[in-house]
Amino acid sequence: MSVMCREVVENIIGYIESELDGETLRDLEAHLHECPECLEFVNTYKKMLEMAGKLRERSFVSPEVREKLKKVLQSKLKSSSHLET
Numbered sequence: 001m002s003v004m005c006r007e008v009v010e011n012i013i014g015y016i017e018s019e020l021d022g023e024t025l026r027d028l029e030a031h032l033h034e035c036p037e038c039l040e041f042v043n044t045y046k047k048m049l050e051m052a053g054k055l056r057e058r059s060f061v062s063p064e065v066r067e068k069l070k071k072v073l074q075s076k077l078k079s080s081s082h083l084e085t
């Protein structure tokens with residue numbers, strides 16, 4: 001797994017909620033352009049939020065939900081062999 005792939009996981013919530021600073025956002029988006037796995041990762045995350053009804057409401061995502069989603073994504077990333085090469 002590359003350092004940037006890890007960065008994406010760490011910052012995905014901030015990315016989706018547009019809370020990242022300019023530099024982090026630029027690095028992350030640059031990586032998404034060259035890493036289909038991470039792009040899919042972001043899309044999967046968005047879908048999860050939509051299913052939870054959070055994105056549509058544009059309401060505050062509770063820390064509890066954030067942590068839960070982050071754990072799910074991190075375990076997914078760990079078990080995902082194509083990112084370990």
Ligand SMILES: [Zn+2]
Nearest residue numbers: 004005035038
């Ligand atoms: Zn990546």
